[in-house]
Amino acid sequence: MNRNARRRYASSGWLAVMYALTLLALIPLGLILWFTVSKGLPPALHLEFFTNSFRPVGVPGSGVADAIVGTAILVSLASLMAIPIGILGGVYLAEYGVARWASWVRLASDVLVGTPSIAIGLFAYALLVAPLHHFSGYSGAVALAVLMLPIVIRTTEGAVALIPSGLRESGLALGLPRWRVSLQLILPAAVPGVITGALLAVARASGETAPLLFTAFGNQHLVFDPNSQLQALPLTVYQYALQPYKSLQDQAWGAALVLVVIVLGINLASRWVLRRQIALAGQL
Amino acid sequence: MPDRFRTLTAAVASVAPLIVVVIVVILFQQAAPAVRRYGLGFLTGTDWNPVTESFGALPAIFGTVATSFLALALALPVGVAVAVTLAEQGQQGIRGVIGTGVELLAAIPSVVYGIWALYVLAPWSYAHLEVPISEHFGFIGWLSQPGVRSLFNASLVLAVMILPTLSAISRDVIRAVPRGLKENAVALGATWWETTWRVILPAARAGIFGATILALGRALGETIAVTMVIGNNHAMPPSIFAPAYTLSAVIANEFTEATGVYHPAALIELGLVLILVTLIVNVVALLLVRSTSREVSRAA
Numbered sequence: 001m002n003r004n005a006r007r008r009y010a011s012s013g014w015l016a017v018m019y020a021l022t023l024l025a026l027i028p029l030g031l032i033l034w035f036t037v038s039k040g041l042p043p044a045l046h047l048e049f050f051t052n053s054f055r056p057v058g059v060p061g062s063g064v065a066d067a068i069v070g071t072a073i074l075v076s077l078a079s080l081m082a083i084p085i086g087i088l089g090g091v092y093l094a095e096y097g098v099a100r101w102a103s104w105v106r107l108a109s110d111v112l113v114g115t116p117s118i119a120i121g122l123f124a125y126a127l128l129v130a131p132l133h134h135f136s137g138y139s140g141a142v143a144l145a146v147l148m149l150p151i152v153i154r155t156t157e158g159a160v161a162l163i164p165s166g167l168r169e170s171g172l173a174l175g176l177p178r179w180r181v182s183l184q185l186i187l188p189a190a191v192p193g194v195i196t197g198a199l200l201a202v203a204r205a206s207g208e209t210a211p212l213l214f215t216a217f218g219n220q221h222l223v224f225d226p227n228s229q230l231q232a233l234p235l236t237v238y239q240y241a242l243q244p245y246k247s248l249q250d251q252a253w254g255a256a257l258v259l260v261v262i263v264l265g266i267n268l269a270s271r272w273v274l275r276r277q278i279a280l281a282g283q284l
Numbered sequence: 285m286p287d288r289f290r291t292l293t294a295a296v297a298s299v300a301p302l303i304v305v306v307i308v309v310i311l312f313q314q315a316a317p318a319v320r321r322y323g324l325g326f327l328t329g330t331d332w333n334p335v336t337e338s339f340g341a342l343p344a345i346f347g348t349v350a351t352s353f354l355a356l357a358l359a360l361p362v363g364v365a366v367a368v369t370l371a372e373q374g375q376q377g378i379r380g381v382i383g384t385g386v387e388l389l390a391a392i393p394s395v396v397y398g399i400w401a402l403y404v405l406a407p408w409s410y411a412h413l414e415v416p417i418s419e420h421f422g423f424i425g426w427l428s429q430p431g432v433r434s435l436f437n438a439s440l441v442l443a444v445m446i447l448p449t450l451s452a453i454s455r456d457v458i459r460a461v462p463r464g465l466k467e468n469a470v471a472l473g474a475t476w477w478e479t480t481w482r483v484i485l486p487a488a489r490a491g492i493f494g495a496t497i498l499a500l501g502r503a504l505g506e507t508i509a510v511t512m513v514i515g516n517n518h519a520m521p522p523s524i525f526a527p528a529y530t531l532s533a534v535i536a537n538e539f540t541e542a543t544g545v546y547h548p549a550a551l552i553e554l555g556l557v558l559i560l561v562t563l564i565v566n567v568v569a570l571l572l573v574r575s576t577s578r579e580v581s582r583a584a
Contacts (some may be wrong), residue, residue, distance in 0.1 A: 031404065120556075
């Protein structure tokens with residue numbers, strides 16, 4: 001076999017290896033979705049699963065209503081804190097991005113994204129649980145807000161940067177003050193991108209377990225008061241999966257399915273919104 | 285006229301750096317009793333006993349570093365292969381689907397990875413990887429003693445979890461390699477593989493390295509999935525198939541039950557060690573990724 005034929009065969013061989021490894025990377029996604037659906041669907045098919053809260057092992061009709069309500073409360077409170085601050089912060093980075101302080105804000109956001117979520121849980125514990133002497137939904141919401149903040153900041157910055165500078169220049173040329181140009185002209189044009197960021201942050205916060213372990217802590221009763229301990233879907237999965245009882249393990253799989261549906265649903269929705277933003281920015 | 289809008293947004297944006305500073309300060313303050321009592325011996329001690337208040341972090345530090353690097357070794361070839369495949373031209377439809385699939389892998393909550401690893405991945409890996417490997421190579425000490433909950437299985441699930449980070453950033457870096465480089469190689473008669481291996485990957489080397497370190501940062505800090513399969517053993521593991529512990533897993537398991545002064549402080553000190561290590565790793569990675577993208581844009 002001559003040398004050039006060997007080189008061509010080697011190239012095709014390596015191409016096949018690359019495709020094979022890419023397929024290998026997709027196998028875990030398929031397996032996770034398959035097992036979450038096949039093991040989680042049977043327990044989640046009963047209406048009681050969504051309307052009842054925890055019942056002791058052996059008592060039928062146990063559900064995860066407590067966790068769904070808890071997650072909704074925790075994520076809503078965290079969003080109320082993180083999204084407005086994050087949007088204003090992102091607008092600052094996009095509008096005054098060359099300032100020296102802006103590069104510190106950017107670095108801090110990148111560092112926060114990389115900070116282990118368990119450490120953020122410890123932080124919220126030290127800040128709110130230890131001084132007040134009780135676990136609470138509020139402390140869990142603060143921990144989740146810290147996780148969400150950098151995501152909202154950086155995606156808002158990116159979305160605002162996508163807007164063509166002509167829009168800003170025409171606003172300024174008409175004599176509008178800078179804040180009106182930013183908030184009433186640029187930001188509305190960037191809304192889909194900002195929503196994408198907020199959605200991604202909400203998805204991330206809904207799935208986090210580690211920051212809630214010693215803040216929201218978990219609760220076996222259905223409660224609506226954020227000042228008390230709150231259950232959350234990821235906590236339910238974590239706590240029940242490690243129990244020796246089949247009925248609790250089934251519930252953990254059911255809760256995992258609910259969580260996956262919520263998180264992947266939000267993610268796919270955010271992709272759709274983002275595509276619209278890119279199309280919109282192209283038209284401006 | 286002072287720009288009040290600028291002042292306002294700058295003040296709001298300052299929340300981010302403020303939080304970083306407060307996290308480090310408050311954890312230092314909470315860990316102070318342990319830092320004062322155990323000093324540097326905390327980092328090298330191997331004993332962990334809340335009853336005698338003897339705390340050494342070495343097994344947890346070792347477990348964190350070992351699982352993370354093993355996960356990187358497993359994920360890196362696959363991640364780069366995905367990046368190379370996705371960065372190719374043509375058939376954008378199927379590449380878009382694959383890209384979305386890999387990115388969705390990043391969206392799955394770590395507790396879902398955890399329950400899947402606990403009930404599916406770890407038993408499978410025990411039966412089909414650990415046992416056969418230890419039967420053939422068990423005479424090498426660190427490949428013996430297979431177990432369902434083990435350092436190796438924790439690394440395996442971590443490898444899956446860091447794959448999206450690796451492949452997404454590497455893909456962007458590979459795409460940023462100037463077209464001219466590739467065209468020159470092809471014009472000189474290089475095959476597809478020779479172009480990829482000898483021209484494109486070397487040009488993207490620093491950026492891929494940055495992606496690797498960013499993925500390392502994720503692996504170091506990952507908590508829940510690892511906690512569920514690592515076996516929670518406060519000792520230096522004799523083998524990669526033996527149960528071990530990581531910094532974050534110790535905190536997750538023990539913090540709510542820790543009493544007294546020194547046990548919680550020691551756990552927070554573990555958190556501080558974790559934060560400082562990931563902080564350094566992340567800043568290095570960010571600087572690397574930024575400097576390569578600047579370099580590449582200058583070359584183009």
